[in-house]
Amino acid sequence: MDKIIVSNLSKFYDSTVFNPMSFAVEKGEMIAIVGASGAGKTTLIECMLGITKPTTGDVYIDGHLMPDINVLHKTGYMAQSDALYSELTAREHLKFFGSMYKKVTQSDILRVSKITALTNVLNKRVHTFSGGMKRRLSLAICLLHHPELIILDEPTTGLDPLLTNQIWNTFDSLRQQGTTIIITTHNMSEAMRADKLLLLFNHEMIAFGKAEELFEHYNVSSIEDIFIKEASHANYSNQ
Structure with a gap:
């Protein structure tokens, strides 16, 4: 899976979800999208995948304009809401979804x-x-199905700390193997484990880059402090 290029992407309904933004994700990078509830994190990743049609802009993944079925077959997507069948067992779920991908085996299920x-x-x-x-x-x-791109919408919500750490160790291992990972999270300590941060505030992408570079730019020592600075600036501008 080659790089992801997001160009002038925006989404508006009756009001703004997020204003135009552009950024690129390299192969094997982990990007954490961070923002408050309602900041547009879920809509952003849905627009990137083509689940939701953007108002403006394009997304290219592996050189393909999204949505593209060939890319989606190489992508693992975990939505914020669980789309499961209550009467099926966990094994039956894995067999069912695995049947969509010929390369899935019993060892993959285990x-x-x-x-x-x-x-x-x-x-x-x-x-x-x-x-x-x-x-x-x-x-x-x-x-x-061993996806080359994984997009996860708050995947560790409701999980205990030990399991969360185990899953993040798995993410670290996958990106070392070249898997590209995009994750939304409210957890700042989880976000700090990503290669780069994409910060959403007040319908804008306010920052994109490595944490240490963003901290130096804002002259702060935490992600929370960046949002506090932006909120203070917004409140001052509105007075």
């Missing part, structure tokens, strides 16, 4: 079950699962 700590509950029906277990199953489905 691999993702181990990553997401679902090995002991593979034969349980999803209606018995907690919210955290459903998130883990959604993540297992996302990782099943």
